[in-house]
Amino acid sequence: MAVPTPLSDFVAAYAQSGTVRAHMPGHKGKAFLGCEALDITEIRGADALYEADGIIAQSEAIAARHFGAGRTLYSAEGSSQCIRAMLCLAAGLHRGPARPLILAGRNVHKAFIHACALLDLDVRWLMPEGEGGGSVCSCPITPAGLEQALGGCAAAPCAVYITAPDYLGGSPDIAALAAVCRRHGLPLLVDNAHGAYLRFLTPSRHPLDLGAAMTCDSAHKTLPVLTGGAYLHISKAWLDRLPGDPRLAMGLFGSTSPSYLILQSLDLCNRYLETYGQRLADFVDALQGLRRRLTQKGWHLAQSDPLRLVVCGPGEGRGLARKLRQGGVECEYADPTAVVLMLTPENTPEDLARIETAFGLPEGGARRTVTLPALPLPRQVMSIRQAVLSPAESIPACRAVGRICAAPTVACPPAVPIAVSGEIITQAVADAFGAYGIDRVDVVREPDGRGE
Ligand SMILES: Cc1ncc(COP(=O)(O)O)c(C=O)c1O
Known part of the structure; x- marks a missing residue:
């Protein structure tokens, strides 16, 4: 029997029904772009993404089965939304008066920094080990390196966060890192934005199957899904251990008008995945x-x-x-x-x-590999939240040495910050800005008004 696609079936039937659209959106199903007939809102029967108990919940349950997840939630706002929700759920594990602490591989996407600003999280960086310093995109981390970092933490972290695959397709040994996390009772969160398809290799190389507690997968990056379509997956092992409500965590960071076009695209992908392997x-x-x-x-x-x-x-x-x-x-x-x-x-x-x-x-x-110098970790003088929310100014990157990074400055893609908000920009960082074609950076405005 074909895999059900309840969401797409509902919208297709509605589009055919000739019903007067006395509801949003304003295009009323007329073809301006061409896809409007299928672009609806939360009408009766269409369910609602952040209170799903109907066709969206059914479709998500089918996706969860495909991915072997304890639970899968759809995002119409990319992995960026899932990263915020994942960190919000992990922060719920934190106990004590200090800010929640996350251990994270340095090659994070800027969505991670934004999430830390919104949730006021502290980060201890796992820096690239071995010869991995050649690109901001990669960050090789070994189980021994992770053990050492965990041992050196003054406060107990609430999660370990890595990006795998990274923009260059590299990945640390997720299974080995997950084993370290298990020994410490910590969830391993994986930014798997680039790896939704890994589940369908034989054997699966999806981080959930390798022991991750949660992952975000940008379905739109590697599967036939409209831009913005993504999954938040929670493993069976961690589903009941997270104190927060995953649906609420997603809703905190999402629009109340998620795109039904994107949701249908995720729904149809379930059928595609049936024969994808x-x-x-x-x-x-x-x-x-x-x-x-x-x-x-x-x-x-x-x-x-x-x-x-x-x-x-x-x-x-x-x-x-x-x-x-x-x-x-x-x-x-x-x-x-x-x-x-x-x-x-x-x-x-x-x-x-x-x-x-x-x-x-x-x-x-001739075979020649160009490498960039490894970047030493700059000194952090402000929390990420403070720096992101401080009054800031944009100045030429070459004049930024000694100033505090405000909004994370990235070349996009890969949107991996060279300096993180709250860090002092060093000469090495300024040189790296140049190498990645970044001309201007946002820095925290100085209290005496000394600007450019
Ligand atoms: C490694 C990584 N994580 C997260 C994201 C954010 O994903 P999305 O664009 O689906 O919000 C990206 C986007 O390119 C990415 O490369």
Whole structure:
């Protein structure tokens, strides 16, 4: 029997019914963009995302089964909303008068910083270990490193937070980190924005299956879901251990008018996922073939998750991105060290052939990996919340040394902060701003009015 799609069925029937739309939205189902007939609001029978007990709840339960989650909640506002909810739920575990503390890998997305500002969380950073300092995107963390960091915490943290896969497709050993967290009775939260599809590999490489307590997955990044569609997954093991209400936590950070187009897209994805595993396996094989051929031609491909092509050099990454664009291929991300292409089984064999042609041969044939210097952790002089909410000014990055970072300054993508709100900007940080093409930064305004 086909997987039910209660949400999409309801809206399709409503769109066909000829009912007078005496309710929001204002387009009344007329085709301005083309999709308006399916764009509805919380009318009778349509359920409501933050009080779901009808067709949305049924659809979420089907998604939870696909992902093996204790509970899955839909987001129409991306992983960004799920990250805030995840941290809010984890902060509920905190006891004591001090601010809740989270241990987090330094390569967080800026949504994490925003969540810390909103929830007034303290962060102890897990810095990249070994040779991982070459890109702000990556942050290798070992179980021994995590053990040591936990041992060095003056106050008890309420969670450990990592980003995996990161923007370059790297990931620490999640199962080993989860085992450390288990020993300490802590939930491991994984920003899996880039890895919803990992569940459908054989064997699954999804963080929930590797021991994570909660994950956010941007369905829209790797599955056929409209932009904004995401999941908050809670593991079976942690569902009853979290004191807060997950639905409430999502609602705290979401619009009261979530997009039904996005919700239908998540609903339809449930049916797609039913037969996705084999298509994914075939596509991963095809991509592996392309990887082999590019390597034979002299391109240096970095290790990454299976749906990504990450090319390091030769020369600077942005030059290769320009070359690919001239060849009719737009990549996901390029910085001085790497070019990232994100592909899915919705890319055709012709797409892969065009990508291969656009690469051509590396110039000069030389393999050269450009690396950026590792960034020492800057000194923190203010809480993230204080810094984000302080009066701020925007100044040229080259003049920011010695000032306090206000809003996290990021190149987007990858939206990974180089300096975090509340930290003093050092010369090394200013140099890194330059390397990532960041010209201006927001700094906390000084009390004596000394500005630019
Ligand atoms: C690692 C990471 N986490 C979280 C996010 C936020 O996801 P979303 O755009 O779905 O809100 C992104 C977005 O690119 C990301 O790259």
